[in-house]
Structure formats: C-alpha cells, structure tokens
Amino acid sequence: MKAAHYWHCFVGIQSREWLRFWQQRTRFFSALVRPLLWLAVFAAGFRAVLGVSIIPPYQTYITYETYIAPGLCGMIVLFNSMQGALSMVYDRELGSMRVLLMSPLPRPFLLITKLLSMGLVSIGQVYIFLLVARLFDIEPPTLGYLAVLPALMLTSLMLGALGLLIATWVKQLENFAGVMNFVIFPMFFLSSALYPLWKMQEASPWLYWLCQINPFTHAVEAIRFALYLQWNPAAFGITLAVTLVLASLATAGFRPQRTKILPGVA
Amino acid sequence: MSIEARDIHFRYGRTPVLKDVSFSLVRGRFHALLGPNGAGKSTLFGLMTRLLALQSGELMMAGQSLRKQPAAAMREMGVVFQQNALDLDLTVQQNLLYHAALHGLSRREARARSDRELARFNLSERADDPVRKLNGGHRRRVEIARALLHQPSLLLLDEPTVGLDVASRQTLNEHVRHLCAEDGLTVLWATHLIEEVQPDDRVLILHRGSLRANGEGRDLSEAADRDGIAETFHALTGAGQS
Known part of the structure; x- marks a missing residue:
C-alpha cells in the first residue's frame, strides 16, 4: 500500500462524513441548542451564585459565561464523539462499518481516520458555538480561535477512542442513555468545565481528586488555555498521552464480533 | 486459485x-x-x-x-452483505466513490470506474439519485456494482x-x-x-x-x-x- 492509497482513503472518509453532515444539517444545528441553553440560561442563573476569582489564563475578573464557554466547547465534543463512536459499533442498520472494514488498509488507520472525520464535524459545531458566544460577550483573542484547534482535535480523538473502547468492551451500556448516565454526565460534572477546581477542593477533597484524574478536565483546560493564547503543557501533555493510550487500546482491541453485527448468528 | x-x-x-x-x-x-x-x-x-x-x-x-x-x-474480494450496506441519503455515485476511496483509488480513477460499472449495470441514469429512492432490486445491483469497483x-x-x-x-x-x-x-x-x-x-x-x-x-x-x-x-x- 502506497502513501497515495492512504491519502485517497483518508479524503474519502472525510468527504463522506461531510456529505452526511450536509444531509443531516438540521440535526447539526439542533445539537447547538444544548450548549447555547447552558450558556444563555444556566450561566445567567449561576453567575450570581458563583463568583469566579482571577485565575489563569484569565487576567481580569470574568463572568461565569466566560468561564464555562471552553467547558461547553468540551461538552459539544464530548457528546458528539461518544455518539459517533457508539454508532460506529452499534450501527447495524446501515452496515456502514462493514463497508469500512472491507478496506484493505490497516484497521487502526481506518478507525482513527473515521474518528478524526467525525471529530472535524463536531469541531465545526464548536466554532459556530464560539461565534454565537460572541453575542454573550465571550470574546477570546482572534488568534485563540486558531490556537484552540489542536486541543479540540485531541479532545475529540481522545473521547472518540474512549467511546470505541466502551462500546467494544462494556456490554451493559448498550444504548446511548446508559453511556449518558454512566460516562458522559460523570465526566462532564467531575471536571473543570462548570466550576474551577479550587471550588471543588473546598467542597470535597475526594471530588477534587476525582476531577483531577478525569482526563476530560485536562482536555477542557487545554481548550481553555489555548483559546486565550496561553500554553498549558500539563493539560495538553496529559490530554495527548491519554489520547495516545486510548487510541491504541481502542484500535487494537476493536472487535467487531462483539458488536452483534451478525444478528442471531449461528 | x-x-x-x-x-x-x-x-x-x-x-x-x-x-x-x-x-x-x-x-x-x-x-x-x-x-x-x-x-x-x-x-x-x-x-x-x-x-x-x-x-x-x-x-x-x-x-x-x-x-x-x-x-x-x-x-x-468483492462482498455483498446480507443487510443493506449503502448510505441511503447519499447518491448512488457517492456511495461508489466512497467505496473506491476505501480501496485507495484516486478520485479520477474512481469516477471512471464507477461510470463504467453503472453503465454496465444499466444504472447510469440513477447515478445522482439518493439510494433511498431506489427499489430493493436496484439497491442490490448498486451493491454488486460497488463490490466490483476494485476489480476483485x-x-x-x-x-x-x-x-x-x-x-x-x-x-x-x-x-x-x-x-x-x-x-x-x-x-x-x-x-x-x-x-x-x-x-x-x-x-x-x-x-x-x-x-x-x-x-x-x-x-x-x-x-x-x-x-x-x-x-x-x-x-x-x-x-x-x-
């Protein structure tokens, strides 16, 4: 297999994802409602309750909306990546995974490319969210929009790989509701997305440590710092390392036969 | 063999x-x-x-x-699965091009081959229809055309x-x-x-x-x-x- 083959395959998977996105564009925009509700309603209600002191990367006092915006970017990626990864495993209706796996190219390459292509679509959603967020006076530096891209890519790859791992190995979570309750919500709430961790430390050291070992916390911090053009090597490094580990585990352990793609096999 | x-x-x-x-x-x-x-x-x-x-x-x-x-x-190998494995919302041609890409074919080569297969299968005039609009028999034919794109x-x-x-x-x-x-x-x-x-x-x-x-x-x-x-x-x- 030559490099050109990989390239054509990569482009093909990407363009299929964008074609599908275009077909389902109403779903794409309705998915934006969730983070915008958090921003417009939840944050407005909570800004009075929570005072956020000056913490890096911010240089002044900030509104609560400003604080949670990067967390909501993380939330968009979290929901999309999980949903996408699960559909890769549970999608029996279209059999699209079977077509993908009939490619002669190595499976880890196919799976990572697929995760990346889904990630890019959800990153598109993040950017639209960030544009709308400007209406709420969330105005990170212009270059921040570019600087945040690698962090967003890593986050989507990390969460997509996690979704694949879960879908492949945890049989009990066979629908999205299960994953929502046992993975997505705990990951989201036990992170720095909605509150700075020092607040959590005041509340409970236990919860604080849970937040600290949650990779999503570090992904959100990587997004937050990059968006404000600051370099947070710890957050970025941890996200990168976790991504590498999860991606290799997920692709090495990908067992389509565990997915019951063959209905009533005998 | x-x-x-x-x-x-x-x-x-x-x-x-x-x-x-x-x-x-x-x-x-x-x-x-x-x-x-x-x-x-x-x-x-x-x-x-x-x-x-x-x-x-x-x-x-x-x-x-x-x-x-x-x-x-x-x-x-060209394979036609038991369940439909086409993207219903994409067109016939888009489905074929996707498959060709998975086999590492360039866009130009993929297009040429997909045109040729569709003509051979009498499906040329349906190339730009979404698969959803095709009846079961035609969908199956598209799947066979697709399976043969990489000339197995x-x-x-x-x-x-x-x-x-x-x-x-x-x-x-x-x-x-x-x-x-x-x-x-x-x-x-x-x-x-x-x-x-x-x-x-x-x-x-x-x-x-x-x-x-x-x-x-x-x-x-x-x-x-x-x-x-x-x-x-x-x-x-x-x-x-x-």
Whole structure:
C-alpha cells in the first residue's frame, strides 16, 4: 500500500462524513441548542451564585459565561464523539462499518481516520458555538480561535477512542442513555468545565481528586488555555498521552464480533 | 486459485458453530452455498470478510492468506452483505466513490470506474439519485456494482435476495451468473432458497456447522440417489420434511 492509497482513503472518509453532515444539517444545528441553553440560561442563573476569582489564563475578573464557554466547547465534543463512536459499533442498520472494514488498509488507520472525520464535524459545531458566544460577550483573542484547534482535535480523538473502547468492551451500556448516565454526565460534572477546581477542593477533597484524574478536565483546560493564547503543557501533555493510550487500546482491541453485527448468528 | 478453506473451526463461547470446514472453490464458477437458517453461513461469511477473527484453520483468498496477508486477500474480494450496506441519503455515485476511496483509488480513477460499472449495470441514469429512492432490486445491483469497483477476482454474496420479490430475485440471480460468465469471476452465493440453484452449479451444503457436500449439483444428486438439488438438500440436511 502506497502513501497515495492512504491519502485517497483518508479524503474519502472525510468527504463522506461531510456529505452526511450536509444531509443531516438540521440535526447539526439542533445539537447547538444544548450548549447555547447552558450558556444563555444556566450561566445567567449561576453567575450570581458563583463568583469566579482571577485565575489563569484569565487576567481580569470574568463572568461565569466566560468561564464555562471552553467547558461547553468540551461538552459539544464530548457528546458528539461518544455518539459517533457508539454508532460506529452499534450501527447495524446501515452496515456502514462493514463497508469500512472491507478496506484493505490497516484497521487502526481506518478507525482513527473515521474518528478524526467525525471529530472535524463536531469541531465545526464548536466554532459556530464560539461565534454565537460572541453575542454573550465571550470574546477570546482572534488568534485563540486558531490556537484552540489542536486541543479540540485531541479532545475529540481522545473521547472518540474512549467511546470505541466502551462500546467494544462494556456490554451493559448498550444504548446511548446508559453511556449518558454512566460516562458522559460523570465526566462532564467531575471536571473543570462548570466550576474551577479550587471550588471543588473546598467542597470535597475526594471530588477534587476525582476531577483531577478525569482526563476530560485536562482536555477542557487545554481548550481553555489555548483559546486565550496561553500554553498549558500539563493539560495538553496529559490530554495527548491519554489520547495516545486510548487510541491504541481502542484500535487494537476493536472487535467487531462483539458488536452483534451478525444478528442471531449461528 | 479462488477460495480455499482448511480445517476451519469456530465457536461462540462454548457453542461450536463451524466444525472442520474445508473446501476449495473452482475458479470462474458460480457456487451456491446452501444451508438452512442457522447452518453457519453467516459465520463463514464473517470469517471470510474478517468481521470475525479466525480461531483455527486457514482461509486463502486467491492464493493470499487471510491471516498473514489480509490486505492482499481483501483486494481480491468483492462482498455483498446480507443487510443493506449503502448510505441511503447519499447518491448512488457517492456511495461508489466512497467505496473506491476505501480501496485507495484516486478520485479520477474512481469516477471512471464507477461510470463504467453503472453503465454496465444499466444504472447510469440513477447515478445522482439518493439510494433511498431506489427499489430493493436496484439497491442490490448498486451493491454488486460497488463490490466490483476494485476489480476483485472473487465475489461473495451473503443471501443477497433476502427481502426481494420473486421477479427481482430471479433477475439478480441471472445478473450475477452473467457476470460470472463474462468476467470469469468466482462467485460464492449463500442462500437458503433452493430455487436459486441450478443443476450445473457448484453446490456446497452446510448443515449444523459441517460441510455435508461440495460438488457439481448434478453429481451430488446422483451420489445421493435423489432427484434434483432440492431432494438432495433435504436428504443431506433432513430439512423441509414437513
């Protein structure tokens, strides 16, 4: 297999994802409602309750909306990546995974490319969210929009790989509701997305440590710092390392036969 | 060279599903893989398409070991799955181009080949229709065209006529036979419908995970001293006695 083959395959998977996105564009925009509700309603209600002191990367006092915006970017990626990864495993209706796996190219390459292509679509959603967020006076530096891209890519790859791992190995979570309750919500709430961790430390050291070992916390911090053009090597490094580990585990352990793609096999 | 299976055993947990299955197909011929539901046909297809990993034994696809040279073996195979595996919202052509890309073909090459296949399958005027608008028979034809885009020497079809009406079933069957004759493709057509099999086909009969017969339909009937494939099949599997 030559490099050109990989390239054509990569482009093909990407363009299929964008074609599908275009077909389902109403779903794409309705998915934006969730983070915008958090921003417009939840944050407005909570800004009075929570005072956020000056913490890096911010240089002044900030509104609560400003604080949670990067967390909501993380939330968009979290929901999309999980949903996408699960559909890769549970999608029996279209059999699209079977077509993908009939490619002669190595499976880890196919799976990572697929995760990346889904990630890019959800990153598109993040950017639209960030544009709308400007209406709420969330105005990170212009270059921040570019600087945040690698962090967003890593986050989507990390969460997509996690979704694949879960879908492949945890049989009990066979629908999205299960994953929502046992993975997505705990990951989201036990992170720095909605509150700075020092607040959590005041509340409970236990919860604080849970937040600290949650990779999503570090992904959100990587997004937050990059968006404000600051370099947070710890957050970025941890996200990168976790991504590498999860991606290799997920692709090495990908067992389509565990997915019951063959209905009533005998 | 076509497909060669050697000593294939497969179990789900403790349940054996395939037991000591060995066969080799004749190059350029139409093979019917017959078996009642639950005989192990889908599992065998799962193994041949690498959806399932081989537990023991060996599968050679056009001389390439599926275990040792999966990429080379996959290039030799075109597959039509039992369930629809087309993107219903994308057009016929978009579906074909996607498949070509998965096989590493450049956009230009993919377009040329997809135009050629669609013309050959009388589907050119449907190229820009979303698959959703096509009837079941046409969808199946698109899937076959897609399976042949990368010019494989083997065509595997897993119960391709499920859900089709009698007329479309017949058309599709004839169509594949025609391809087999025209292109010299080695075809493996899994089915539980005996009426899709002709006396001069090569026939493999799978029953409860074991291969009960492999040979020319007519010879099998003679050997079993039965009249026609249907009776031979019933005699070998004990099916359809009621």
